[in-house]
Amino acid sequence: DQQVKQNSPSLSVQEGRISILNCDYTNSMFDYFLWYKKYPAEGPTFLISISSIKDKNEDGRFTVFLNKSAKHLSLHIVPSQPGDSAVYFCAASETGTYKYIFGTGTRLKVLA
Amino acid sequence: DAGVIQSPRHEVTEMGQEVTLRCKPISGHNSLFWYRQTMMRGLELLIYFNNNVPIDDSGMPEDRFSAKMPNASFSTLKIQPSEPRDSAVYFCASSPSGESPYEQYFGPGTRLTVT
Numbered sequence: 201d202q203q204v205k206q207n208s209p210s211l212s213v214q215e216g217r218i219s220i221l222n223c224d225y226t227n228s229m230f231d232y233f234l235w236y237k238k239y240p241a242e243g244p245t246f247l248i249s250i251s252s253i254k255d256k257n258e259d260g261r262f263t264v265f266l267n268k269s270a271k272h273l274s275l276h277i278v279p280s281q282p283g284d285s286a287v288y289f290c291a292a293s294e295t296g297t298y299k300y301i302f303g304t305g306t307r308l309k310v311l312a
Numbered sequence: 313d314a315g316v317i318q319s320p321r322h323e324v325t326e327m328g329q330e331v332t333l334r335c336k337p338i339s340g341h342n343s344l345f346w347y348r349q350t351m352m353r354g355l356e357l358l359i360y361f362n363n364n365v366p367i368d369d370s371g372m373p374e375d376r377f378s379a380k381m382p383n384a385s386f387s388t389l390k391i392q393p394s395e396p397r398d399s400a401v402y403f404c405a406s407s408p409s410g411e412s413p414y415e416q417y418f419g420p421g422t423r424l425t426v427t
Contacts, residue, residue, distance in 0.1 A: 206354075234415060241321075241421075242420055242421075243405070243419050244403070246415040246417075249413065249415065251413065289355060291355075295411075295413055297411065298345075298367070298368070299357060299360070300357070300416065302354050302356075
């Protein structure tokens with residue numbers, strides 16, 4: 201049973217436009233969420249995180265939104281750049297525990 | 313810092329052979345994680361070490377899989393005997409603390425192909 205779901209395996213966006221990547225979770229105990237970015241032949245790298253006490257966290261072009269009632273989070277990239285083309289994983293955990301549950305990833309392609 | 317180091321980067325082996333994957337975590341990190349990435353299941357946690365002690369190995373798929381961490385700077389994941397369904401990318405990650413909300417730092421991965 202997948203506790204963290206990324207239902208869109210892939211997404212294509214034109215350069216300069218907004219990219220929106222979505223993630224749903226089922227475990228109401230999760231209170232810390234992260235997004236990782238992965239380029240081919242490299243390991244995932246941390247991008248941005250959010251605690252459940254917030255509903256938005258922003259870092260430059262990247263913003264993560266959290267809707268606790270819907271158990272849904274999204275990553276917005278504005279404006280999208282070709283270098284953003286990668287696989288994006290969302291992950292969830294309970295604060296104070298060690299286990300991060302990852303989604304299956306969404307492959308973003310930003311078209312020049 | 314060099315980051316998390318994994319070797320080999322690619323491994324091709326025949327079914328039935330023993331495979332050993334290696335990991336050097338970031339110096340000073342006391343938590344180490346082994347993950348397996350597949351298309352169907354994404355990133356799955358195999359085993360978690362804290363201060364060199366295995367804390368949770370519930371993700372290890374079968375007895376064919378074993379992991380060790382003899383010291384703070386080295387860990388191995390062994391598959392014996394290997395099977396074609398073990399083909400995947402295996403990642404090692406380390407963290408300054410085992411407890412969320414610390415981020416995990418991933419190595420580049422080992423792509424394993426079992427024929």
